[in-house]
Amino acid sequence: MSKFPIVVTGDGVTRQVLADHPDLMVVAFRFQHKGAVGALHDHPHVQSTYVEQGRFRFTLGDEKREVGPGDSFVVPTGMTHGCVCLEPGTLIDCFTPRRDDFL
Template identity: 80%
Template sequence: MSEFPIVSSGEKVTRQVLSDHPDLMVVAFRFDAKGAEGALHNHPHVQSTYVESGRFRFTLGDEEREVGPGDSFVIPSGMTHGCICLEAGMLVDCFTPRRDDFL
């Protein structure tokens, strides 16, 4: 069990840091309902996303992509991205370097 708290990161969306190191952080994002949103944003971190469960429509720069369980992809530093939940589920994201704003 993670020592980090579960915090709200949007309506019907929570996040929990699972592990961290200055060079790498693993974070679980739970989307509790269809329509829950990961708002468009960007950051200097390289991010990998693994779909543990559910279905999501991601915007990655100028591209849209629908993903489901077992899918994964990498988001380059600075790329604008976000998602809409199509079916409740969980994303596991890794960030390098660590997202200090999540601590």
Template identity: 70%
Template structure:
């Protein structure tokens, strides 16, 4: 028998941003981030490897010394320890996967 699906609340880590854990296990976590146009994902780093899929919207990403723009259907990987953040150019949603999971999001 499988365990019931856990529902996580949406929280606002910053102005114009909503975060919701979609699924988690010790080895992997899937998280939705909804951004309003102009919202900022603050520069930060963490030991987790992160993959990002752009479901909708347009974003300018900052990854270490690199800057690039992404839109619907784009995806990329952020290595462990890399300093990164983004600016939302057009409202939308990002889906991030982290390995291992981010216990600070629970």
């Protein structure tokens, strides 16, 4: 069980830090319904995303990609990205260095 709170980040979307260290952070993003949005954004962190369950349509820079359970990818520093939930599920994101704004 994580010591970190569950934070609402949008309609039907929550985030919870699972583990952190100054060099690395692991975060679960849970999407509760179809159409829930992970808003387009960018940050200076390198991010990896693993789809634990559900289906999502991601925007990664100029590319659109549909992903499902077991898929993973890396988002480079500064790339604009976001997603739309196609089937409820959970994304596990890792950030390096950690996202201090999530603490």
